[in-house]
Amino acid sequence: MERDKSLSGNREYTNGEITVYWKPVACVHASYCYRELIEVFDPSSRPWVDMKGAPTARIIEVVNMCPTEALTWKWNDEEKNTAIDINQTNHIKFRRPELLKETGKNRGEEPVSVKVMIDGPIVIKGSFTLVSKGNTKDIKQGLISICRCGASDQLPFCDGRHRKVGYTD
Amino acid sequence: MEEEEKIKPQAVIEILDDGPLVISGNFILKDLKRETESTPGEVKLCLCGKTSTRPFCDESHNK
Numbered sequence: 001m002e003r004d005k006s007l008s009g010n011r012e013y014t015n016g017e018i019t020v021y022w023k024p025v026a027c028v029h030a031s032y033c034y035r036e037l038i039e040v041f042d043p044s045s046r047p048w049v050d051m052k053g054a055p056t057a058r059i060i061e062v063v064n065m066c067p068t069e070a071l072t073w074k075w076n077d078e079e080k081n082t083a084i085d086i087n088q089t090n091h092i093k094f095r096r097p098e099l100l101k102e103t104g105k106n107r108g109e110e111p112v113s114v115k116v117m118i119d120g121p122i123v124i125k126g127s128f129t130l131v132s133k134g135n136t137k138d139i140k141q142g143l144i145s146i147c148r149c150g151a152s153d154q155l156p157f158c159d160g161r162h163r164k165v166g167y168t169d
Numbered sequence: 170m171e172e173e174e175k176i177k178p179q180a181v182i183e184i185l186d187d188g189p190l191v192i193s194g195n196f197i198l199k200d201l202k203r204e205t206e207s208t209p210g211e212v213k214l215c216l217c218g219k220t221s222t223r224p225f226c227d228e229s230h231n232k
Binding site for chain 1: 195198
């Protein structure tokens with residue numbers, strides 16, 4: 001399978017106060033970041049970004065110098081991201097608005113999807129705790145299908161028998 | 170790997186023996202037949218087929 005180059009290598013770094021996003025495919029090597037702040041942006045180190053290398057205000061200042069969307073940032077306190085002025089050129093709001101949508105909801109906390117299928121099972125998708133016959137199991141980004149007609153040979157899971165028994169809603 | 174650690178269970182799905190499916194927590198319930206969508210916080214869904222309030226449990230399984 002061919003890798004999608006536009007997504008590979010994207011990273012994020014945080015010091016607890018802000019998150020800096022790195023999108024390597026957008027970098028044109030203008031070199032502001034490491035000339036200004038080698039303590040944080042050191043291309044010879046791995047990871048190349050050390051968020052402990054400078055105070056937050058200085059990191060923001062230097063990220064704002066990046067002429068591309070390779071380096072962008074946001075406050076971790078989502079409230080603060082709502083009032084960003086235009087001088088904060090590299091805030092994700094201006095450079096990578098697609099990230100703002102993602103961070104609005106905390107990733108990994110999407111609601112579980114529960115779908116009651118027409119004349120069929122209950123299909124549950126997401127991250128949840130499943131309790132069945134005294135067993136408790138955490139399921140991460142999983143999918144299960146629960147029998148609703150009572151005719152399955154695989155109870156509590158659906159095995160498709162609802163069609164044979166003519167179960168209708 | 171980092172992503173994996175961030176994922177927390179958002180809801181508890183409990184299948185009661187000889188009873189309904191009890192769901193509580195952060196979830197969205199969609200009923201495709203009746204075209205409804207809700208975020209009830211907690212529901213009991215019928216698993217025996219005897220209910221008269223589909224898809225919800227009406228305790229008919231006890232009868």
